[in-house]
Amino acid sequence: MKRIILIIAASVLSAGLIQAKTVEKTYTVRGHCGMCKMKIEKLASSFEGVESAAYDLKGQKLTLTYDKKLVKDKDVLKAITRIGYDAGKFKATDEAYEKLPDCCRYREIEGVETGDHHGEHHGEHHHGA
Numbered sequence: 001m002k003r004i005i006l007i008i009a010a011s012v013l014s015a016g017l018i019q020a021k022t023v024e025k026t027y028t029v030r031g032h033c034g035m036c037k038m039k040i041e042k043l044a045s046s047f048e049g050v051e052s053a054a055y056d057l058k059g060q061k062l063t064l065t066y067d068k069k070l071v072k073d074k075d076v077l078k079a080i081t082r083i084g085y086d087a088g089k090f091k092a093t094d095e096a097y098e099k100l101p102d103c104c105r106y107r108e109i110e111g112v113e114t115g116d117h118h119g120e121h122h123g124e125h126h127h128g129a
């Protein structure tokens with residue numbers, strides 16, 4: 001909690017100093033182990049404009065502190081889905097999810113049955129006619 005207060009204090013300060021549009025938002029991000037946490041935080045903080053990214057594994061929440069002028073939160077969330085994690089309203093593709101190591105397979109571990117089992121289709125995607 002203290003850390004969060006510090007982050008807020010820091011962003012209020014920097015907002016006053018350099019006129020940045022810093023906001024703090026929390027998103028639901030699915031993950032399963034410490035490695036997920038590391039990967040998610042590392043990726044999110046690699047974006048220019050993201051001042052801090054803190055993933056709460058238990059709560060399945062990612063808190064981002066970022067400058068709205070420099071980065072869009074949806075870009076960060078979409079990037080997270082590309083490494084296999086559902087983030088906010090964006091879902092990781094089956095393909096990205098399949099690349100996750102066993103310990104990170106939050107969908108299977110929690111036994112969430114979404115019902116969309118589309119067989120073992122290894123065919124090409126058809127685009128257009």
Ligand SMILES: [Cu+2]
Nearest residue numbers: 033035036104
């Ligand atoms: Cu993991």
